[in-house]
Amino acid sequence: MTTTTFLHTPIETSATYLLTDSRQLVFPNQTLFFAIKGQHHDGHHYLGDLYQKGVRQFVVEQKALTNALTDQLESFEDAQIWEVDNSIKALQELAKRHRAQFEIPVVGITGSNGKTIVKEWLSQLMSNDFRIAKSPKSYNSQIGVPLSVWQLNENHTLGIFEAGISQSHEMKALQEIIRPTIGIFTNIGSAHDEGFRSRKQKATEKLRLFTQSQQLIYRADYADIDEEIRLILKPVNPNCELISWGTSESCTVNVDWHKDATQTYIVMKSEVSKFDDQLFSVPFTDDASVENLVHCLILMLQMGIPSGEIRQRISRLKPISMRLELKEGINECYLIDDTYNNDLVGLSIALNFLGQQEQRPQKCAILSDLLQTGQKEEELYAQINTLLQQKGVEKLVAIGDAFARNAHLISIPADFYPNTSEFLGSLDTNAFKDAIVLIKGARPFQFERIVNRLQQRVHGTVLEINLDALTHNLNFYRNRVGNDTRIMVMVKAFAYGSGSAEVAQLLQFHRVDYLAVAYTDEGVTLRQNGIELPIMVMNPSLSTFDKLLECQLEPEIYSHKILAEWLEFITEKPSAAHLPIHLKLDTGMHRLGFTEADLPRLIERLAQYPTLKVASIFSHLVGADEAIHNDFSRLQYERFVAGAAQLEAALGYRPLRHILNSAGIVRFPDYKLDMVRLGIGLYGVEVNRQEQRLLQQIGRFKTVVSQVKHLPAGETIGYSRTGVLEKASSIATIAIGYADGYDRRFSKGVGKVLINGALCPVVGNVCMDMTMVDSTGVLVEEGDEVIIFGTELPIYTLSDQIGTISYEILTGISERVKRVFYKE
Ligand SMILES: *Cc1c(COP(=O)(O)O)cnc(C)c1O
Numbered sequence: 025m026t027t028t029t030f031l032h033t034p035i036e037t038s039a040t041y042l043l044t045d046s047r048q049l050v051f052p053n054q055t056l057f058f059a060i061k062g063q064h065h066d067g068h069h070y071l072g073d074l075y076q077k078g079v080r081q082f083v084v085e086q087k088a089l090t091n092a093l094t095d096q097l098e099s100f101e102d103a104q105i106w107e108v109d110n111s112i113k114a115l116q117e118l119a120k121r122h123r124a125q126f127e128i129p130v131v132g133i134t135g136s137n138g139k140t141i142v143k144e145w146l147s148q149l150m151s152n153d154f155r156i157a158k159s160p161k162s163y164n165s166q167i168g169v170p171l172s173v174w175q176l177n178e179n180h181t182l183g184i185f186e187a188g189i190s191q192s193h194e195m196k197a198l199q200e201i202i203r204p205t206i207g208i209f210t211n212i213g214s215a216h217d218e219g220f221r222s223r224k225q226k227a228t229e230k231l232r233l234f235t236q237s238q239q240l241i242y243r244a245d246y247a248d249i250d251e252e253i254r255l256i257l258k259p260v261n262p263n264c265e266l267i268s269w270g271t272s273e274s275c276t277v278n279v280d281w282h283k284d285a286t287q288t289y290i291v292m293k294s295e296v297s298k299f300d301d302q303l304f305s306v307p308f309t310d311d312a313s314v315e316n317l318v319h320c321l322i323l324m325l326q327m328g329i330p331s332g333e334i335r336q337r338i339s340r341l342k343p344i345s346m347r348l349e350l351k352e353g354i355n356e357c358y359l360i361d362d363t364y365n366n367d368l369v370g371l372s373i374a375l376n377f378l379g380q381q382e383q384r385p386q387k388c389a390i391l392s393d394l395l396q397t398g399q400k401e402e403e404l405y406a407q408i409n410t411l412l413q414q415k416g417v418e419k420l421v422a423i424g425d426a427f428a429r430n431a432h433l434i435s436i437p438a439d440f441y442p443n444t445s446e447f448l449g450s451l452d453t454n455a456f457k458d459a460i461v462l463i464k465g466a467r468p469f470q471f472e473r474i475v476n477r478l479q480q481r482v483h484g485t486v487l488e489i490n491l492d493a494l495t496h497n498l499n500f501y502r503n504r505v506g507n508d509t510r511i512m513v514m515v516k517a518f519a520y521g522s523g524s525a526e527v528a529q530l531l532q533f534h535r536v537d538y539l540a541v542a543y544t545d546e547g548v549t550l551r552q553n554g555i556e557l558p559i560m561v562m563n564p565s566l567s568t569f570d571k572l573l574e575c576q577l578e579p580e581i582y583s584h585k586i587l588a589e590w591l592e593f594i595t596e597k598p599s600a601a602h603l604p605i606h607l608k609l610d611t612g613m614h615r616l617g618f619t620e621a622d623l624p625r626l627i628e629r630l631a632q633y634p635t636l637k638v639a640s641i642f643s644h645l646v647g648a649d650e651a652i653h654n655d656f657s658r659l660q661y662e663r664f665v666a667g668a669a670q671l672e673a674a675l676g677y678r679p680l681r682h683i684l685n686s687a688g689i690v691r692f693p694d695y696k697l698d699m700v701r702l703g704i705g706l707y708g709v710e711v712n713r714q715e716q717r718l719l720q721q722i723g724r725f726k727t728v729v730s731q732v733k734h735l736p737a738g739e740t741i742g743y744s745r746t747g748v749l750e751k752a753s754s755i756a757t758i759a760i761g762y763a764d765g766y767d768r769r770f771s772k773g774v775g776k777v778l779i780n781g782a783l784c785p786v787v788g789n790v791c792m793d794m795t796m797v798d799s800t801g802v803l804v805e806e807g808d809e810v811i812i813f814g815t816e817l818p819i820y821t822l823s824d825q826i827g828t829i830s831y832e833i834l835t836g837i838s839e840r841v842k843r844v845f846y847k848e
Pocket residue numbers: 514644684685686687701702703704705
């Protein structure tokens with residue numbers, strides 16, 4: 025045993041795995057951990073924990089080394105600890121040296137959209153020709169890229185990596201790590217514009233990925249890309265062969281296409297024979313997919329893959345979703361649907377997500393064989409077994425021959441099936457009762473069939489919740505309030521319609537301080553779903569006190585009557601005296617709360633019951649979002665602070681004080697006190713719209729077209745004949761009505777929905793389960809997707825249309841509507 029000293033040499037590691045998020049640890053003795061000090065998390069806090077778990081290699085940042093931390097690290101026995109200025113830079117440096125060992129072709133992809141799809145399609149399309157290392161999911165950041173490149177090993181014959189940047193000067197580091205020999209620049213759009221002065225500057229920055237590439241494929245129809253390549257890239261990298269494509273005759277490859285209902289026919293003309301006279305039909309008709317595919321086609325032709333082969337493979341291509349979806353299943357189970365691919369990194373990401381979910385007592389996984397990993401089977405399946413054990417999977421269903429061959433390596437309870445049909449044939453759906461089930465399979469296994477059998481509510485109306493956007497919004501408010509103020513998140517009313525158990529899981533994972541609900545039942549549901557955070561109940565009643573105690577829910581006490589009832593309750597049940605309470609002061613809302621006149625008596629009562637534990641004192645602003653009420657907000661704040669001071673003096677300690685809601689956090693940063701109560705902002709709505717662009721919309725409410733009719737002028741549509749057609753029209757019936765939460769006030773042209781990019785107004789009255797919209801002039805077919813709200817059609821447009829607020833639109837969405845949660 026040796027005591028540890030800090031190393032200052034370049035990192036020479038024996039580790040197979042690089043780790044930056046301590047929660048993703050799987051193989052401790054083969055892991056090198058990089059402690060990164062970020063805005064919200066500091067990896068240095070987890071060093072002790074990781075050491076305990078068996079990690080022995082660490083990279084730490086000099087500026088994070090307090091005396092206490094140094095002492096702790098010096099007590100680690102048999103550990104290697106590198107002390108560096110910047111852990112991310114050290115990680116990048118290590119990846120750079122790793123990359124330098126390989127002389128294989130490497131494709132580097134950047135651009136505003138389509139990077140991940142192009143990468144995934146290329147790796148599907150070329151998996152017969154190469155053993156491919158690729159970025160997992162969309163690992164394309166300053167941390168994601170080095171982790172991706174680290175996967176390269178001597179078995180690989182091709183690398184495909186994507187690079188994404190959000191600010192100037194980020195690409196150079198990524199270029200040095202990926203060192204693409206062939207580049208693809210997908211396109212340029214407006215995403216992440218904040219970090220750049222202009223589109224042009226953004227293009228210039230992205231081009232840095234290709235400063236040493238031998239070839240670059242790009243679409244010359246984007247004039248700024250074309251111009252920047254000629255002006256900026258060419259002088260720096262004169263030997264780079266530019267393969268431009270587009271509608272212009274001057275492109276290396278002139279590309280033209282036309283579509284029918286299901287296919288797009290692509291025609292290529294070129295001076296270069298391998299691209300000339302090529303014709304492909306592809307099973308997609310949307311422009312984005314066609315663009316992504318042309319990039320893939322040109323790269324494959326460039327790499328010498330015969331066009332007959334390419335045609336065959338393309339015809340089998342499927343859309344790619346990188347999403348991991350969480351949805352409710354039958355028999356009280358939950359499903360994590362990740363049916364598009366299965367590789368080791370993807371599996372470990374999905375298992376991490378499974379590991380975070382505490383909604384159900386049992387964790388199960390249904391997995392297919394992993395295809396084309398280039399790794400030895402015994403090694404691979406032993407690793408999978410370790411992963412499953414580590415992430416607490418108690419039951420496995422394994423589908424495929426490779427799994428069956430390696431059954432002896434699986435030590436958790438498992439059933440093996442040769443294929444998906446056999447499994448479905450003998451499926452007993454009760455087997456997954458009360459479980460959370462990860463369903464992850466490679467494409468050919470068609471695991472969507474399993475999802476269809478196990479999911480609940482398959483009808484077409486869905487509210488999709490983007491968990492990454494939720495995290496983004498949480499971080500936005502966290503940055504606003506800083507580290508010294510706690511955050512209580514309001515998950516009342518089914519988390520503003522978004523689904524309280526799932527949202528609360530995410531908040532628990534991100535370690536918010538408190539949750540609050542309106543009624544006891546809502547708190548009970550959260551406890552039943554594994555939520556352990558403290559929870560405040562704003563409107564408790566005598567009849568639910570037992571439940572509060574049983575579930576450790578903390579009541580808001582807002583009147584003398586409820587205080588007296590609570591005091592009586594805790595006298596009878598002394599164990600309840602330990603449950604903290606929250607005192608609500610009425611400073612002007614005049615809803616619930618003690619008024620100024622109530623305070624003397626309240627103070628008297630508190631003195632009589634010194635065991636009562638007051639966790640917080642709070643009040644609520646009536647007009648935090650509106651400037652005309654600024655004076656009143658100040659008055660409320662002053663009343664609140666004065667009232668809280670009196671109570672504190674009487675209690676002899678200082679409970680948490682809080683008064684700000686979402687709008688208040690943005691508009692009154694000086695009033696943040698000890699805690700804030702975040703509500704609608706988390707769900708992506710900034711009530712005063714001042715900072716709306718900094719939040720991400722989390723929800724997409726969508727349904728489908730059930731039928732389309734072409735009707736002559738003079739016909740009427742729907743109940744009471746209110747929708748009179750003035751001219752011949754196409755009418756689409758969509759599968760949503762007021763019972764789903766599509767308000768009847770949207771009737772008669774007030775509401776508009778998006779179908780295939782066009783706004784279609786409601787005709788006649790909204791019915792209970794259906795609505796008719798005017799789709800005249802829009803190409804609409806039965807089964808098409810209809811967007812009620814989403815990024816393209818913000819919630820506030822809907823609330824404005826019917827003269828209400830976003831809160832009502834969100835919370836009005838019926839519980840019969842299926843919620844699907846996803847992350848990229
Ligand atoms: C709902 C609620 C909030 C959150 O309000 P938002 O406007 O949604 O941020 C805060 N405090 C109390 C008491 C509430 O009832």
